[in-house]
Amino acid sequence: MKISTISFALNIGVAAALLPACGAPQPPVAAPDVMTQPPAIATRVDRSGSWMLPEARGENLIYADSSNSADTYVFSSVSGKLVGTIVGGAQIQGSLCTDVHGDIFVTGLQNEGSGLGLIYEYAHGKTEPTQVLEEPGVIPDGCASDPTTGDLAVSAWNWSSGVSGVNVYRKARGAPTYYEDEQIIDYAFCGYDDKGNLFINGQGSGYAMYFAELPKGGSGFTNLLFSEYINFLDMGQIQWDGSHITVEDFSTYAIYRVQILGSNAKVVGVTHLRKWDASQLGLSWIVGGTVLAPTGTQDSEIGFWRYPGGRVELMKRISAPGSVFSVAFSPAHTR
Numbered sequence: 001m002k003i004s005t006i007s008f009a010l011n012i013g014v015a016a017a018l019l020p021a022c023g024a025p026q027p028p029v030a031a032p033d034v035m036t037q038p039p040a041i042a043t044r045v046d047r048s049g050s051w052m053l054p055e056a057r058g059e060n061l062i063y064a065d066s067s068n069s070a071d072t073y074v075f076s077s078v079s080g081k082l083v084g085t086i087v088g089g090a091q092i093q094g095s096l097c098t099d100v101h102g103d104i105f106v107t108g109l110q111n112e113g114s115g116l117g118l119i120y121e122y123a124h125g126k127t128e129p130t131q132v133l134e135e136p137g138v139i140p141d142g143c144a145s146d147p148t149t150g151d152l153a154v155s156a157w158n159w160s161s162g163v164s165g166v167n168v169y170r171k172a173r174g175a176p177t178y179y180e181d182e183q184i185i186d187y188a189f190c191g192y193d194d195k196g197n198l199f200i201n202g203q204g205s206g207y208a209m210y211f212a213e214l215p216k217g218g219s220g221f222t223n224l225l226f227s228e229y230i231n232f233l234d235m236g237q238i239q240w241d242g243s244h245i246t247v248e249d250f251s252t253y254a255i256y257r258v259q260i261l262g263s264n265a266k267v268v269g270v271t272h273l274r275k276w277d278a279s280q281l282g283l284s285w286i287v288g289g290t291v292l293a294p295t296g297t298q299d300s301e302i303g304f305w306r307y308p309g310g311r312v313e314l315m316k317r318i319s320a321p322g323s324v325f326s327v328a329f330s331p332a333h334t335r
Helices: 003-017 054-058
Strands: 033-036 061-066 072-076 082-086 092-098 104-109 116-122 131-136 138-145 152-158 164-169 177-180 186-192 198-203 209-214 221-226 235-240 245-249 254-261 264-273 285-287 290-295 301-306 314-319 324-330
Touching: 054 082, 061 092, 061 104, 092 324, 104 138, 116 138, 116 152, 131 138, 138 235, 152 186, 152 198, 164 186, 164 198, 198 235, 235 285, 264 290, 264 301, 285 324, 290 314, 290 324
Parallel strands: 092 138, 138 186, 186 235, 221 264
Antiparallel strands: 033 177, 061 072, 061 324, 072 082, 092 104, 104 116, 116 131, 138 152, 152 164, 164 177, 186 198, 198 209, 209 221, 235 245, 245 254, 254 264, 285 290, 290 301, 301 314
């Protein structure tokens, strides 16, 4: 079970109580609720089973987190060969993201009953974490790195209070600054554009996905009216594709390209991934002219599609040792 599944399930009763006559999002509103959290705490775990081939350091890599273990698989993006496995992470993993240096971040929950959120950072091609950030009482889910500052945003849900929000770590270190939107019950995923504006999606009142922006340098989120309907159970990855911010819709096997016009988020293009036969919501990753996403029987494959296109055909698949939930591309080490 993935983190987003846990948090949605626990909050669905709250959402039902707040349902309006129709499921449309509410008018845009700014919510300048900001506070500084206590410092995150570094921790260490046993990684004796981890391995990485020596040549991985100099290759472009694809990372994929396991759906049913604490493992993260590493593949060569060219050959599709498994070149490493990182073990000993969070028992329930959330999602992956990378920064401009190719460092990989893995969000997760220590175990289903602990309420201890963990964020692992790994240098490209390494099995020992650079750091592990702890978020006591919080379930971290989506993550994103600001390409302009190196700040790390992590969407999170509080285990005890049910309050959902986003923690932003300045340069991916230290004590995070916490932001929340009063209209969003449960945050799901987040992504930065090339200017450092942060976008998030989540569950509010009704069944429609809520979509909001934290402008670079801003103090709070502004809710945006999304021009296409996405059920909150089907919303997925948010990512910058080089020209547009994008949102994944698992129900239609699609990635929407979005243009922000004032308080509106207008869909200006869509890519449908044909033969995307994943059995659960799987998080895609856009790199150049390619989309990567978990697919296949038991989600034990990673599919490659051309991007953007309209209805694009599956180009190839590579096999993973087990089921995977999200993928991320890490360019060869640039430090």
